[in-house]
Amino acid sequence: MEQEKYAIIDIGSNTIRLVIYTRDKSGRFTESENVKAVARLRSYLNEDNVLEQEGIDILVKTLKSFQEVTRHHQLKSIKCVATAAVRQAENQATILTTVEDETDFSIRILSExxxxxxxxxxxxxxxxxxxxxxxxxxxxxxxxxxxxxxxxxxxxxxxxxxxxxxxxxxxxxxxxxxxxxxxxxxxxxxxxxxxxxxxxxxxxxxxxxxxxxxxxxxxxxxxxxxxxxxxxxxxxxxxxxxxxxxxxxxxxxxxxxxxxxxxxxxxxxxxxxxxxxxxxxxxxxxxxxxxxxxxxxVFYEEMTKSFDLTVFPNVIEESFQELAIDYDINLTHAFHVTNSALLISKALEAIGLLSLEEQDYKRLRLSSALYNLGSYIDSESSHQHTFYLLSNRTIEGLLHKERVIIALMASFKNRGNFKRNVALYEKWFTKDELAKYTLLGAIIKMAYSLNATKRDIVEKIELEQQEDVLVFSVQCREDWKPEQYQVEKQKKHLEKQLKQSVEFRFYK
Known part of the structure; x- marks a missing residue:
């Protein structure tokens, strides 16, 4: 199937660059080619602000080399924009005509x-x-x-x-x-x-x-x-x-x-x-x-013309949608895992065993929705792949430290695995921060276990402190035995972080 492609040529005062974007399966355009030439056109603007012939020749020669690339990719949609060097040139009309006559491109001069x-x-x-x-x-x-x-x-x-x-x-x-x-x-x-x-x-x-x-x-x-x-x-x-x-x-x-x-x-x-x-x-x-x-x-404006919306409502949500499509995330399952993780966290907060800020809840929601994302590559080592993918992929709207936090929580398998993953970045965090992210990772893992069969059966989670045992009462709308099995198997991670025994009681 022929891929949709789009190109922009940026004629700057120092460099001229061709970027080709290709639409991927999530519907977003990503850079597939990035070609740069150092032309330094600004150096050819004389005292009268005329771009000398040598500069025009360099511009045309560079665009002709780019033309070889755009023709090879059979590109029809090409935006060619110029900034200060051409904008400031007194002979810009000559420059535009020369480029149009000798190449496939028409230059649009951007205003300040x-x-x-x-x-x-x-x-x-x-x-x-x-x-x-x-x-x-x-x-x-x-x-x-x-x-x-x-x-x-x-x-x-x-x-x-x-x-x-x-x-x-x-x-x-x-x-x-x-x-x-x-x-x-x-x-x-x-x-x-x-x-x-x-x-x-x-x-x-x-x-x-x-x-x-x-x-x-x-x-x-x-x-x-x-x-x-x-x-x-x-x-x-x-x-x-x-x-x-x-x-x-x-x-x-x-x-x-x-x-x-x-x-x-x-x-x-x-x-x-x-x-x-x-x-x-x-x-x-x-x-x-x-x-x-x-x-x-320029690209954002072009791509959003039909929506009458140039500023995205929420950068993180846009990024999550791209991840969801790229890695086949089951959105209904992700919603229920997130909901269970929030219920457990709020129950622990209510009895003073956890203290979360607004930013922590944002992290919890995103990490829960992305938990086990690495199973897209391989189910046996999904945790390892989850950490690698999330920590190495640019996620727009997440600063680098924030991306590591999300990757650590969404890939939580056990405390040892967490320590190995965080080893390179340990200096970025305090001990208290790491303890909190480990606990949130264990909570997310438990929430994932509560939807082990992806039937979305959990309706309510309540918590009661009974002597030295934390008792979670989980209301389900269908038989819960597969979920119960997974919970019993995984609850040790939660117990280690809370330093208390934990019991899960299921009922209809």
């Missing part, structure tokens, strides 16, 4: 607002942040947005980016101290114009290649045990650490630095200086990386 808006749209549809400041520093422009309650409040596009900052302030491959002082003074003068930016105390969310490279450098430097950079969090000290690391290297060392693309070695320091200054101005200690950016924003 559109470029900022698409970055914001990508962030609110793929991260858990409801309010924040986004920064997308490209080669020739820098877009800043402020969103609150997932709605865009303010935006601004500055006509400078990492390439123009490098050209204006840094003469050689790496900056001198005096040059950095001048650059910082310039950034203060520019960003201080935005009164709505100061002291917001919200996360700064970085979009684009420079932000991604900073995150990758930090992950390599600290030997981060997790794969992927989307939704990666850094604090102010982490950003300072990367800045110091970059400034301690000469240019040849920068080119070989793990996590840094060689073609960004000469522009990464001014980019990080932008992030440092903005964090200081916003008065935030949080920097988050969104791997989703302008291209994804």
């Amino acid at each position: 607002y559109e470029e900022a808006y698409y970055g914001y749209l990508a962030v609110v549809n793929s991260t858990p942040f409801t309010s924040g400041i986004t920064v997308d520093i490209g080669g020739g422009s820098t877009e800043i947005t402020y969103f609150k309650d997932r709605q865009l409040i303010y935006f601004y596009s500055f006509p400078f980016g990492v390439l123009s900052l490098k050209e204006q302030f840094i003469q050689e491959d790496t900056p001198k101290k005096g040059e950095m002082r001048e650059l910082r003074s310039f950034l203060k003068e520019q960003f201080d114009q935005l009164e709505w930016l100061a002291d917001k105390r919200l996360p700064l969310i970085g979009i684009g290649g420079s932000a991604r490279n900073m995150a990758q450098i930090h992950q390599e430097y600290i030997e981060y045990p997790f794969s992927g950079v989307h939704q990666y969090m850094m604090n102010k000290d982490d950003v300072e650490e990367v800045y110091d690391l970059l400034n301690s290297r000469d240019f040849s060392e920068l080119q070989g630095l793990e996590g840094l693309s060689k073609d960004r070695a000469d522009i990464i320091i001014p980019a990080v200086e932008v992030f440092r200054y903005l964090m200081e101005m916003i008065d935030t200690k949080q920097f988050a990386l969104s791997r989703k950016g302008l291209r994804d924003g």
Whole structure:
């Protein structure tokens, strides 16, 4: 069966990129091809803001190479968008005509607002942040947005980016101290114009290649045990650490630095200086990386046209629906497991054996619905597969630490298995947190046992403390013997965590 495909070409001031999305069985589009060319078109804008012929030739040559790919994939739906380098060019009409005459593509030049808006749209549809400041520093422009309650409040596009900052302030491959002082003074003068930016105390969310490279450098430097950079969090000290690391290297060392693309070695320091200054101005200690950016924003808008809805109501729910389809989750069964887990947890809370916050209940609901997801691959080692899948797949709306918590709870088999899974991430948690997640994992496992035959027979669960025994009374609407067998087999995990004997009594 022929797969549905969709492509976007993003003509930036530093790089030109072709991304092909393919619709998977869950109905979502995922990246299947990602081709990049470092063109540095901004370098070919002369003093009169005319893109010189050499720059136009590089653009056309790059698009012709992309054309080979799009023709091979027989793509008909291709969006070709351009940002600052073409937008700022006085001869943009010539550029558009030349591209249209010599390639398969027609360029749409994005306005400053559109470029900022698409970055914001990508962030609110793929991260858990409801309010924040986004920064997308490209080669020739820098877009800043402020969103609150997932709605865009303010935006601004500055006509400078990492390439123009490098050209204006840094003469050689790496900056001198005096040059950095001048650059910082310039950034203060520019960003201080935005009164709505100061002291917001919200996360700064970085979009684009420079932000991604900073995150990758930090992950390599600290030997981060997790794969992927989307939704990666850094604090102010982490950003300072990367800045110091970059400034301690000469240019040849920068080119070989793990996590840094060689073609960004000469522009990464001014980019990080932008992030440092903005964090200081916003008065935030949080920097988050969104791997989703302008291209994804264009894509979201295109894909949601028929729904008249560009901002998803709930990012986590969207992600869960994708997981449910990808791994054939029985939604009715998942609902009943979740319900039983909630009933057990609330009963334990009522007698003071458990204390959960709102965030814990959200985790409990999601982990219960995803419990034993790994059986899609192999039933015998389903717990192992569940942990691997959930901890290694990007789940939009879940930060990295949160993803590990969900993976630990949804894959709970026994305490030993839990300890092995958490070993790489143990420093992320306190002992009390780990004890709580182990107990919640045992509760979910018990809730799963109560629906062992997937007949959804449990109607009510009540708890009573009788001397040194916890007695759960479980009302069922049908014969419960298979469920009872599983419960008796698995209740030891709950007993170990509660440090009490547990008894389950079934009745109709």
